Amino acid sequence: MEVIGPVRYLKVIARDSTGQGHADTVLYQFFEHDQLQRVATNADLRRLKTLGKTYLKCAWFNTDESEERHLRIFSQNPSADGTPEQVRLHFHEGPLIAYKAAAQDLDNDGELELIWSSDVDNDGRSNRTDRSRVTALVKQFLKLGW
Numbered sequence: 525m526e527v528i529g530p531v532r533y534l535k536v537i538a539r540d541s542t543g544q545g546h547a548d549t550v551l552y553q554f555f556e557h558d559q560l561q562r563v564a565t566n567a568d569l570r571r572l573k574t575l576g577k578t579y580l581k582c583a584w585f586n587t588d589e590s591e592e593r594h595l596r597i598f599s600q601n602p603s604a605d606g607t608p609e610q611v612r613l614h615f616h617e618g619p620l621i622a623y624k625a626a627a628q629d630l631d632n633d634g635e636l637e638l639i640w641s642s643d644v645d646n647d648g649r650s651n652r653t654d655r656s657r658v659t660a661l662v663k664q665f666l667k668l669g670w
Contacts, residue, residue: 530598537594538585547585550576575664583646592618611662627662
């Protein structure tokens with residue numbers, strides 16, 4: 525069976541541009557069919573502010589100008605009714621997915637009933653805080669309508 529990737533996704537890249545050991549810069553790129561469509565505009569940046577703050581808490585960043593470590597976040601609509609029922613988060617290390625998280629709306633009522641996550645904030649524990657971060661990232665992503 526052929527695995528098909530997301531058609532549209534938001535790529536989030538955090539960088540430690542000062543060398544202080546924590547990310548201080550977040551970049552956002554919108555992709556369609558693995559082709560860059562655009563980088564975030566000023567209007568997007570205002571809407572992405574909370575998503576960026578939450579993503580920085582995940583401690584998944586680059587210590588240089590690379591994009592090796594990044595998040596790809598996308599929604600899926602298995603029922604084909606036009607509303608997202610699943611949102612997936614793929615934390616990449618280069619071309620490989622280092623770990624995943626997801627949220628699902630089981631009854632398509634706009635509420636997320638299931639949250640799957642591992643240790644998304646890289647503190648050595650997979651717990652309620654990780655699920656809370658995934659929920660926040662998903663909700664902010666869905667507000668974009670992307």
